[in-house]
Amino acid sequence: xxxxxxxxxxxxxxxRSDRVRSVRALSRRSVRSRTGLFLAEGxxxxxxxxxxRADHVRDVYVTPEAAERHTGIIERATSAGLHVHETxxxxxxxxxxTETPQGIVAVCRNAAxxxxxxxxxLPPDAVVxxxxxxxxxxxxGTVIRGADAAGADxxxxxxxxxxxxxxxxxxxxxxSIFHLPVVVGVPVEQILGALGARGIRRLAADGAGTTLLPDxxxxxxxxxxxxxEAWGLPEELRARCxxxxxxxxxxxxxxxxxxMAATLCLYASAGARHRGGR
Amino acid sequence: xxxxxxxxxxxxxxxRSDRVRSVRALSRRSVRSRTGLFLAEGxxxxxxxxxxRADHVRDVYVTPEAAERHTGIIERATSAGLHVHETxxxxxxxxxxTETPQGIVAVCRNAAxxxxxxxxxLPPDAVVxxxxxxxxxxxxGTVIRGADAAGADxxxxxxxxxxxxxxxxxxxxxxSIFHLPVVVGVPVEQILGALGARGIRRLAADGAGTTLLPDxxxxxxxxxxxxxEAWGLPEELRARCxxxxxxxxxxxxxxxxxxMAATLCLYASAGARHRGGR
Numbered sequence: 001x002x003x004x005x006x007x008x009x010x011x012x013x014x015x016r017s018d019r020v021r022s023v024r025a026l027s028r029r030s031v032r033s034r035t036g037l038f039l040a041e042g043x044x045x046x047x048x049x050x051x052x053r054a055d056h057v058r059d060v061y062v063t064p065e066a067a068e069r070h071t072g073i074i075e076r077a078t079s080a081g082l083h084v085h086e087t088x089x090x091x092x093x094x095x096x097x098t099e100t101p102q103g104i105v106a107v108c109r110n111a112a113x114x115x116x117x118x119x120x121x122l123p124p125d126a127v128v129x130x131x132x133x134x135x136x137x138x139x140x141g142t143v144i145r146g147a148d149a150a151g152a153d154x155x156x157x158x159x160x161x162x163x164x165x166x167x168x169x170x171x172x173x174x175x176s177i178f179h180l181p182v183v184v185g186v187p188v189e190q191i192l193g194a195l196g197a198r199g200i201r202r203l204a205a206d207g208a209g210t211t212l213l214p215d216x217x218x219x220x221x222x223x224x225x226x227x228x229e230a231w232g233l234p235e236e237l238r239a240r241c242x243x244x245x246x247x248x249x250x251x252x253x254x255x256x257x258x259x260m261a262a263t264l265c266l267y268a269s270a271g272a273r274h275r276g277g278r
Numbered sequence: 279x280x281x282x283x284x285x286x287x288x289x290x291x292x293x294r295s296d297r298v299r300s301v302r303a304l305s306r307r308s309v310r311s312r313t314g315l316f317l318a319e320g321x322x323x324x325x326x327x328x329x330x331r332a333d334h335v336r337d338v339y340v341t342p343e344a345a346e347r348h349t350g351i352i353e354r355a356t357s358a359g360l361h362v363h364e365t366x367x368x369x370x371x372x373x374x375x376t377e378t379p380q381g382i383v384a385v386c387r388n389a390a391x392x393x394x395x396x397x398x399x400l401p402p403d404a405v406v407x408x409x410x411x412x413x414x415x416x417x418x419g420t421v422i423r424g425a426d427a428a429g430a431d432x433x434x435x436x437x438x439x440x441x442x443x444x445x446x447x448x449x450x451x452x453x454s455i456f457h458l459p460v461v462v463g464v465p466v467e468q469i470l471g472a473l474g475a476r477g478i479r480r481l482a483a484d485g486a487g488t489t490l491l492p493d494x495x496x497x498x499x500x501x502x503x504x505x506x507e508a509w510g511l512p513e514e515l516r517a518r519c520x521x522x523x524x525x526x527x528x529x530x531x532x533x534x535x536x537x538m539a540a541t542l543c544l545y546a547s548a549g550a551r552h553r554g555g556r
Contacts, residue, residue, distance in 0.1 A: 044532075052530065146538055151528025179530035214549060250429025250548050252330065252457035254322075260424055260541045263534070267542055270528050271492060 012061070012087040015094035023061070023095040023107060029163050032110075038165035040108050040178075041101040047073045048175030049106050054080035056178075058107045061087045061095060066103025073104065097167040110165055111182065115194055118154050118183045125276070127151070127269040128200060128223035132158035132188040132237070134258065139229050140164060141172025142259035148176035150266035151273075155180060156223075158188040188225075192240050195223050202241040205265050206232045207255055209246035213265060216245045218272035224265045229258040290339070290365040293372035301339070301373040301385060307441050310388075316443035318386050318456075319379040325351045326453030327384050332358035334456075336385045339365045339373060344381025351382065375445040388443055389460065393472055396432050396461045403554070405429070405547045406478060406501035410436035410466040410515070412536065417507050418442060419450025420537035426454035428544035429551075433458060434501075436466040470518050473501050480519040483543050484510045485533055487524035491543060494523045496550035502543045507536040 012019065025031040026039045037058065040049045043066070049057050050073060060077045064086060067074050077084050087095075089103070096105050122128070129147040134140045140162050147155050157164050164170075164184055170177055195202050201222040225241055227233030238244050247261050256264070290297065303309040304317045315336065318327045321344070327335050328351060338355045342364060345352050355362050365373075367381070374383050400406070407425040412418045418440050425433050435442050442448075442462055448455055473480050479500040503519055505511030516522050525539050534542070 048530075142535065142538070145531055146534065148529040149525075149527050149531040149534050149538075174532065174535075176529075176531050214552070247427075247545075248548070249427050251426040251454070252326075253423055253427040253454050254452065256424065256427050256541070257420065257452075260420070260427075260538060263538045264541060264545055267525075270526070274492070 012085055012091050015090045020091055020094050023105070026107070027097040027167060029166065032163065032165050036110055036112060037107055038110055038170065039096070039167055040106045040170055041096050041098045041167055042171065043070050043073060043102055043104055044175050045170060046104050046106045047076070048178040049108055050077040050080060050082060053108070053178040054082060056109045056111065057082050058109060060084045060106045061092060061104070063087060063089050063092050063103040065089070070104060098171065110184075113181055113183050115156065115183050115186050115191065118156070118181050119194060119198055121181070122153055122221070124221065125273055126153045126200065126221040127266065127273065128154045128156060128195065129262065129266060130156045130158070130188070130191055130195075130223050130225045131161055132191075132225070132233070133228040134161045134226070136229055137162050137166055137168035138172045139258045141169040143226065143262045144173045144182065145176040146259060146263035147266055148173075148179045150263065150270045152180065152266055152269070154183065156183045156186065156191050158191060159185045160188065188237060189240070192225070192237070201243070203265075204233050204238045204241040204244040205246070205261055206238055206244055207246050208232065208238065209244035211243050211245045213245055213247045213268055216243065216268065218269050219276065222269065224262065224269070226258060226262050290363055290369045293368045298369055298372050301383070304385070305375045305445060307444065310441065310443050314388055314390060316386055316388055316448065317374070317445055318384040318448055319374050319376045319445055320449065321348050321351060321380055321382055322453050323448060324382050324384045325354070326456040327386055328355040328358060328360060331386070331456045332360060334387045334389065335360050336387060338362045338384045339370060339382070341365060341367050341370050341381040343367070348382060376449065388462075391459055391461050393434065393461050393464050393469065396434070396459050397472060397476055399459070400431050400499065402499065403551055404431045404478065404499040405544065405551065406432045406434060406473070407540065407544060408434045408436070408466070408469055408473075408501050408503045409439055410469075410503070410511070411506040412439045412504070414507055415440050415444055415446035416450045417536045419447040421504065421540045422451045422460065423454040424537060424541035425544055426451075426457045428541065428548045430458065430544055430547070432461065434461045434464065434469050436469060437463045438466065466515060467518070470503070470515070479521070481543075482511050482516045482519040482522040483524070483539055484516055484522050485524050486510065486516065487522035489521050489523045490526050491523055491546055492526070494521065494546070496547050497554065500547065502540065502547070504536060504540050
C-alpha cells in the first residue's frame, strides 16, 4: 500500500517485535486453542476471509508489494472496517508458517460454534460431513473444500483429529473454511449421538461397507462419517451408524484416498438433493 | 531375508557402487527417458509391480529387515523368477529418492506402449483419461489412482506434462500405474486427433464448460480431457473437444482440485457404464 492510500497504521518493520511473535505463535496448536485465533496465509485465504467472514477477521498484514497486487482484497478489508497493517517483507515472513505467504496474512478468530447451535441452524434436508481420526492436514483441508463445493451444510471435526485451524489445513481448504460452518473439538460418540437424536441418518463411508454408494439411500437429512485416511472407521463407530457405505472400486486399485472418497459421497448427496428438487 | 532362505545374490553393501549409482540416477528424468527404466519405492508399489507387471520388473532390492516384514512380496517376486537382491539399509537409502522407502524398491521397465496400440486394445465402450499440462506429481498420480478405481481403460499423458515415471508420481498412484495401460509422451493435438478418428468422444473437463456433469452424455466410448491444475485447458484445446463439461459447484468454493474433479468425472462414466449393463 503506497502512502497516498493512507494506511491506517504505520508500517511494521521489526520482525522481533511482540506483535510479530504473537502472530507467529499461532503456528502452535496450544496457542490457537488458548486464544481462539488462527492465521490465514496467502491471497486466496485472506480474500475469502474478508469477503465471507469479515466479522471473524482481527487484523490483515500486507507488504507494500502485495498490497499493490491485491487491491481488491485491501479494498474489501478496508470497507469492512478491518485493520490493515503495512508490514515489511521480513516481518511478514516472520509471521507466517508458509515459506511463500505471498505477502499477505490475516489473523482470524475461529467461529467457536457449538454442535447444538450448528445443528439447530440446519435446513430440513441437511447434508453434514463428519471427520474423525483424520490426521493429515492436506486431507482434512481438501475434504472441507470438497464439502463446500458439494454444497454440504456443515462440517463437524471430532476432537480426535488434526486441528482444522492449523496453517496447512486452512491453506488446503482454499478458502472453504470461511464458506461453511465448521464445528470442532467434540468427541465422535457425542457427534453421532446428537445426529441420531435429531433424526439425521449417519452414513459411515468405509471400505468395509456392504451398501454401494450408488445404492445408498440419500433422501432426507443425513451425515457422512469419514474416518482415518489409512485405517478408516473403527468397527465400534461403524456399528453406531445407520448404514455403512462404500464407494465401488471398478479397477484394481485397493482404495481411493480420503478426499476423493469424501468428495464422491458428498456429490452423490448433492445429486440426490438436486433430483429431489432443491 | 535371512541366509537360510537362500538369497539368489550376495548382499549389496557398498552405497558407492556403480549399481547403486545407476539406480539412484533414475531420479533424473533424462536417465529414465534414455534407459526406459524407473524406480518403484516402498512395499505398496513393489507389491503391485511384482503382482501385476512382473514382466516389467528388472530387479527388486530389499533390506533383510523389510524382507522379513514383507514375505508375501518376496515370495511373489521369487516365484515370478525375478532377481531379489539383499541390500544393506544404507545401500537402499542411497538408491531411493524417498526419505523412507521402507526397505524395498524395484527397478521397472516402462511399458513403452504406443497410442495406436493402446487404442486398438480398447473395448467398444471405452473410458479414457487424458492428462495434459499437469505439472504437480501428486495430482498426476492421484488422477491415475482415481482412473484405476473408476475402472477407466486407459490413461494418456501428453508430452507437456509431468513425467509419470517420476518417483513422486509413481508413489502417489498407490500402485495404480501397474494396473492399467498408460501412454506417455504424445503431443495433445495428436491425442485428440487419434481419439476423434476412432469415434471416441472427447469431453473436456473444465470450469469453463456449459454442460454440467450430471447432464453430460456418457454413453458410448469417450475420453475425459483434463488440463493444468491452476488454469485448466487452453481455449484452443477445448474447441477441439466434442463437449466441455464442468462439475457443478453447489457452495461457495471457487473450484475443485484436479484430482477431485477427475475422480467425479470418471466415476460418472463408471455409473453410466454400469447402468448400461456392463
